[in-house]
Amino acid sequence: MTATGRRGLAIIGGGKIGEALLSGLIRRGGADGILVVERSPERAAQLTERYGVPAVELADAAARARVLLLAVKPQDIDTLLGLVAGHVDDGHLVVSVAAGVPTKRIEAALPAGVPVVRVMPNTPALVDEGMSVLSAGAHAGEQDLDEAEALLAAVGQVRRVPEAQQDAVTALSGSGPAYFFYLVEAMVDAGILLGLPRALAADLIVQTALGAAVMMRDTGEHPVQLREAVTSPGGTTIAAIRELERHGVRAALIAAIEAAHSRSVELGVDKA
Ligand SMILES: NC(=O)C1=CN([C@@H]2O[C@H](COP(=O)(O)OP(=O)(O)OC[C@H]3O[C@@H](n4cnc5c(N)ncnc54)[C@H](O)[C@@H]3O)[C@@H](O)[C@H]2O)C=CC1
Numbered sequence: 001m002t003a004t005g006r007r008g009l010a011i012i013g014g015g016k017i018g019e020a021l022l023s024g025l026i027r028r029g030g031a032d033g034i035l036v037v038e039r040s041p042e043r044a045a046q047l048t049e050r051y052g053v054p055a056v057e058l059a060d061a062a063a064r065a066r067v068l069l070l071a072v073k074p075q076d077i078d079t080l081l082g083l084v085a086g087h088v089d090d091g092h093l094v095v096s097v098a099a100g101v102p103t104k105r106i107e108a109a110l111p112a113g114v115p116v117v118r119v120m121p122n123t124p125a126l127v128d129e130g131m132s133v134l135s136a137g138a139h140a141g142e143q144d145l146d147e148a149e150a151l152l153a154a155v156g157q158v159r160r161v162p163e164a165q166q167d168a169v170t171a172l173s174g175s176g177p178a179y180f181f182y183l184v185e186a187m188v189d190a191g192i193l194l195g196l197p198r199a200l201a202a203d204l205i206v207q208t209a210l211g212a213a214v215m216m217r218d219t220g221e222h223p224v225q226l227r228e229a230v231t232s233p234g235g236t237t238i239a240a241i242r243e244l245e246r247h248g249v250r251a252a253l254i255a256a257i258e259a260a261h262s263r264s265v266e267l268g269v270d271k272a
């Protein structure tokens with residue numbers, strides 16, 4: 001098939017993030033024009049059954065789709081690029097969500113001139129509340145960025161940054177949902193310790209997290225102001241905050257995010 005006959009999107013790697021993006025895109029626009037390439041036949045069958053998308057071979061996907069979205073682990077990206085290189089040309093747009101992997105490493109594995117956009121999405125795309133951050137590679141123009149942005153805007157918010165900031169983005173919004181889930185888990189455990197039924201504790205904390213998130217998004221107030229409004233003099237909240245400070249929770253979060261950043265940089269290093 002010629003470049004002009006291609007349309008739509010092939011998601012290559014139907015794992016956690018591949019499925020989050022797939023499900024959101026299908027909810028918005030239907031399955032038409034979306035293909036999946038998945039190494040595991042069981043997983044491929046599961047995605048076809050759940051979403052009605054055809055699971056196809058890599059060569060078929062490259063022949064039919066204009067956008068190839070690479071969603072395999074950074075450790076598998078070089079193998080995938082080796083398989084895909086012979087089927088790609090500059091009529092494609094290659095979008096990679098692999099943490100840490102620089103566009104120049106992808107470009108070097110593909111024929112000259114193929115546009116590459118690096119994206120860091122996150123799993124809340126599953127509920128249309130994703131945060132996706134885009135950077136252009138050397139051959140990607142404004143139109144390519146617009147095309148990638150239109151795709152990801154269907155499942156949440158989109159920002160553009162210089163690629164040098166992508167490892168920090170990965171540590172913040174890419175991994176970020178996990179930090180919030182971890183905190184919620186810990187708070188639900190506290191409810192159990194205090195004798196509440198688990199389901200009730202979970203309801204209280206999840207709704208509180210949602211309410212706090214919407215306030216941060218919609219009130220225009222700084223998190224410090226919002227926290228101060230909860231913290232009554234001589235009250236319960238300040239007793240809790242003192243313990244958070246005593247246990248170094250702020251420093252722990254900063255160190256954790258710094259570690260995620262270092263790991264993203266490490267994943268980007270070409271071991272070949
Ligand atoms: N899980 C997350 O929240 C996020 C993940 N990412 C990035 O997305 C990528 C995938 O991550 P996950 O979905 O968590 O991993 P995963 O392990 O759940 O999914 C990867 C999928 O790729 C498939 N695969 C591997 N090689 C393949 C090949 N050659 N052809 C076709 N399919 C192949 C595997 O069978 C697997 O289903 C990673 O590079 C990660 O850094 C980015 C943002 C968020």
Ligand SMILES: O=C(O)[C@@H]1CCC=N1
Pocket residue numbers: 099170174175
């Ligand atoms: O944990 C990871 O490596 C991937 C990248 C960002 C979120 N999950």
